[in-house]
Amino acid sequence: MSNFKFILGLDIGGTKVEVSLIKLYEEKKEELIQFTTDKSHSYSLEIIDTRRIPTERDNGYEDVVKRIAGLVNSVLSSNEITVSDISSLGIGLPGSVDPSTQQMLKGNTNIFVGNDLKQDLLKALDAHFDVEIENDANCFALAESLSGSGQKHRDSTGVEFQEETSVGIILGTGVGGGILISGRLLKGKKGGGAEIGHTQLISKGFDCYCGRKGCVEQYLSGPGFKQFFTSKSPTMAEDPPSTKDIFKMAEENNPAAIKMINEYQDLLVQFLANLNNILDPDYFVLGGGLSNQDLIYKGLEEKLYKQTFLKESRPKVYQNTLGDSAGGVGAALLPFIEKVILK
Template structure:
């Protein structure tokens, strides 16, 4: 009998934990969250994680023997320290080592995009609609743009822990300077803030992405239409690069921008136009797990 799977989704504002019965059963035995309180510093974050695990063990009467963690950045495989974390207190810290010392259990770390891709592969839309898929590219398009690769049910991290991180590939100069030091990154063009900035560039007005999409659907705002056309065009152009390199069996699009309908119509048409081979037909799917994907994917890290 399989041991229960323990997963922790470490976010900037909350830490969520789940215990799943087995790799074949994603109905949670327990699901619990507490505040991260990241502003109190790195040692406090470690303490909050231990507090949550202790609470879960007490409430479930189970003991965590291995724990998967979804993190807002990557563990550098060489340095064994965290990098690229938007929760900046984690950057440069030996998170895996410190967690294993605090929790007295082995832990496995992966970034949030990898956890998203893994969860949708094992229990979400890939399982439902493309169960034979071997290579899955999971996209998160929201405040930022990230990605994760799952091959034969396992995360592919790469030599430096950045496999799938397409958000800082060059896409178009019009995206402008990026915090990473480059210009025109995918993230600057296709993220929610990037799309909002483009609308403001066209109109001088600041609208939320939701307001821009509503105006586009109403058919009364030419700038909103141009912003959605920009999204479709550059989505296809950006994803075609990954498709040409990886040739995935399926692509799953999550995050707030991933909820926009044009991605799955004109965005897919743009992808087909930019792909190298004519006739390539990779499914581009909406996710099925909603906000459960991060913590479920963390649990899936210890399913093997």
């Protein structure tokens, strides 16, 4: 009798769609990604196969659904399994997803807005398994808190998953966030919860596409970092170095680059401190391109502690451990968390 299930995760973005075929074991297996939810429940994940295609959203919704179904079928047939072997499918979308209808209401890839992706994909696959759809940053937060950095935290503290509060933050093309409280994603009334990239960091700051000024995303995302840098260094505005180059320059002791990264980190501290004083989370996990730069973590927890109201609670900030797999893993774990852990 096998003690595993096949689950699927789809990480759908504006530029690419990635599918992950995962074996979920109800036991600890040393060589795999392991996690425990409480003292008597341990699991392991084995990512069997991952493959991606370009979204090509300009071709329209129906074409995208057809090609996603083709992608799923190709990963199944290469691994000699069929849709009837799959227990569930989770999908991460780049926008706010209404928890009651599972449809995307707003995001950067408008073709999904107002469409019933769950039903359309089940139909295209001729499948009947459970499907859950969530915002992609929520998928990142779920993956990292359940099976990534959060597991390391629980190993060292003994806290259980359903007792903890955690915040996952993507510092990437934009700034997205996911908040888990007692093992549950904070969704809000219509799925607009944890849109932390659109909270104000700088009064009268840069205009944001959301209509506000000085949003976190305009400073702490990759493009925001560059925008902030060129506003401070007008001489470099014509031909600005890439974000990676600025970090490299700082490592080589370039004073302008060091100053810039310090200012970036100060803003990151302000952002985290605001969240910390609202939530007092067990930990933060950072993902996205900028989270791979070691310099942003230098002295970060100490600076954050100085801004913490409750001095008995020391903030913890982790770098992600799942890397690019987090989106697909988090998506795949959505039905699991709804039907197994929180049942």
